[in-house]
Amino acid sequence: MLKEVTATRFIAPLREGGSLPGLIEADDLGMYVLKFAGAGQGRKTLVAEVVCGELARRLGLRVPRLATVELDPVLGLGEPEQEVQQLLRSSGGTNLGMDFLSGALGFDPLASEVGSGEAGRIVWFDALVNNVDRSWRNPNMLRRRGELWLIDHGATMIWHHNWPGAAVSAARPYDASDHALNTFAPDVAAAAEELAPRITGELLAEVTAEIPDVWLAGEPGFDTPDELRQAYARPLLARAGTVHQRIRGLQGEQ
Numbered sequence: 084m085l086k087e088v089t090a091t092r093f094i095a096p097l098r099e100g101g102s103l104p105g106l107i108e109a110d111d112l113g114m115y116v117l118k119f120a121g122a123g124q125g126r127k128t129l130v131a132e133v134v135c136g137e138l139a140r141r142l143g144l145r146v147p148r149l150a151t152v153e154l155d156p157v158l159g160l161g162e163p164e165q166e167v168q169q170l171l172r173s174s175g176g177t178n179l180g181m182d183f184l185s186g187a188l189g190f191d192p193l194a195s196e197v198g199s200g201e202a203g204r205i206v207w208f209d210a211l212v213n214n215v216d217r218s219w220r221n222p223n224m225l226r227r228r229g230e231l232w233l234i235d236h237g238a239t240m241i242w243h244h245n246w247p248g249a250a251v252s253a254a255r256p257y258d259a260s261d262h263a264l265n266t267f268a269p270d271v272a273a274a275a276e277e278l279a280p281r282i283t284g285e286l287l288a289e290v291t292a293e294i295p296d297v298w299l300a301g302e303p304g305f306d307t308p309d310e311l312r313q314a315y316a317r318p319l320l321a322r323a324g325t326v327h328q329r330i331r332g333l334q335g336e337q
């Protein structure tokens with residue numbers, strides 16, 4: 084189960100992100116990066132954060148701990164900025180929180196060393212979930228004490244925007260040409276050998292069980308949240324064994 088906390092204070096908007104996440108304090112005295120349920124991208128972004136974040140963590144990649152954050156829209160009343168106030172007011176209920184990594188810096192491919200093993204595991208994982216948001220322009224990785232942390236898995240699993248076409252969409256290649264780790268000789272073959280066997284129905288059931296029901300309810304074509312959880316698991320299970328053969332644009336490749 085994800086930790087459940089309640090927001091007690093809105094601290095500041097985090098301006099870098101396209102979706103305007105916020106920094107909040109919660110009733111456990113922790114600081115969290117909050118992804119708003121009422122943001123334009125909607126609940127599917129939050130579902131993607133949970134599925135990919137919890138899957139990556141179980142594969143041994145570093146992801147800040149996730150939590151659900153209950154938000155009382157009253158917190159927005161004192162907020163001077165119209166845009167932030169609007170987000171707070173439209174996000175009452177369950178939102179997504181991520182441990183704020185204080186002291187972490189944005190990953191800079193020109194100022195960092197990453198081993199080909201780790202680069203391979205991350206590129207392979209991004210191919211599995213079809214992450215289109217880990218480019219050198221916008222790496223969505225943080226560095227702290229020499230360690231790489233993965234954040235921002237909102238733009239993944241494109242197939243969840245069109246479930247009837249999910250199987251076809253999930254069979255497409257993954258373009259890694261702009262990937263932030265492409266210059267670190269990612270060893271995706273080794274990563275596939277190590278990680279693909281770990282993607283089992285059981286693991287995916289455990290991961291999708293972490294998605295709060297409220298973000299799954301009411302999806303057209305699905306009667307229950309659990310049916311939708313299974314739909315999230317299926318393409319990942321189908322891709323795991325062979326996705327490394329469909330990664331395009333790796334440097335050194337013809």
Ligand SMILES: Nc1ncnc2c1ncn2[C@@H]1O[C@H](COP(=O)(O)OP(=O)(O)OP(=O)(O)O)[C@@H](O)[C@H]1O
Nearest residue numbers: 097099100101102103116147181182183184234235
């Ligand atoms: N857990 C964290 N700890 C510290 N800083 C964070 C954390 N999560 C996000 N940030 C900071 O906030 C910024 C925006 O976060 P994130 O990338 O998740 O938001 P986004 O709106 O989805 O971004 P974009 O669409 O621009 O990629 C990050 O680039 C990073 O600087």
Ligand SMILES: [Mg+2]
Nearest residue numbers: 100101223235
């Ligand atoms: Mg981002």
